Amino acid sequence: MTRQDTIVSMIEATGFETVSSLAEALDVNVSTIRRDLEHLAEAGLVRRTHGGAIPIPQDEDTEEFLQDSPNRAEKRAIGPAMAERILDGQSVFIDSGSTCLEVARALDAR
Template identity: 45%
Template sequence: MTMTPRQSDILDLARLAGRVNVDDLAAEFGVTVQTIRRDLTELCEAGLLARTHGGAMLPSGVTNIAYEERRRLSAEAKDAIGRAAAALIPPGASLFLNIGTTTEAVARALIDTPNLMVVTNNLNVAQILGPHPTAEVILTGGRLRRADGGLTGDMAVETIRQFKVDMAVIGASALDADGDLLDFDPDEVRVSRAILSQARAAMLVADQGKLARAAPVRIASLRDLDRWVTDAAPPPALRKLCAEARTAITIAGPPR
């Protein structure tokens, strides 16, 4: 779906509060409750919210949002994060990029960085970097997840273990309040863990909207990473955690 500005605002309110109420939204936006119900129905049909009595809430933390919706969600923030992350990757670097719409934004921003080696289990990343004139792009192989172009399974893990790269750049579906990086697919998480184990440095690329989501499978902790590139200042508890663990935080500038 293509969200209207009001639907985007409704989704932002749901991320902040966890749930929204039809009557409150109607008063907030100065529209009828019927209009709000239509908005909520469309957002729920897209998997972005789940209906409740009298309103809606963030969906269950056991099923991911469809790829096309994830790609559109926070698209400007992801592009800004991608540019900020790419600016931290020097020419001649070797790196992993895993599955995710934010790592795809990093790939787009790397198109002018020369002499890269990129190992990825993301077909979309490979296609984005295909026209890069001086990048060597290596696909892991593995079981294709047609929904989003991800490659998972033992073959992906074994390919990754053949490399030792300068930097792992990973995304995650959710970020818990205690600093844990979370995802939905155990096979995908196995690949992400292998990526982290085979890199000299690790960078998370994740917008603040990930703090409003839940997912059931743990990848790692912010404590295990060297840097987190995000779009706004994190909550105080996560800033403290990162400071204690010496995990640097880079806040991406506003979209250009």
């Protein structure tokens, strides 16, 4: 297991770790931990906070939610169709729901 794997495991186990606690536990300099956290955040494995990091929730609940929603194929088609109507630079508010999730995914993919 690499140091970065260990960092992710520690953060997932506790819900939050500080830079100093990670540095002490792994016996490395705080600047090394900061670089590791930056790399892990860019990879989407953790979210940086002031002085530390928190885990990023997995998509298991989201996928389960989508599988249970009716008209799933239609909703997946609506997402890209609506995203095409939103111009670059526009601001939009997106409500909750499975159709809105598909719109958000299509916008994120642009």
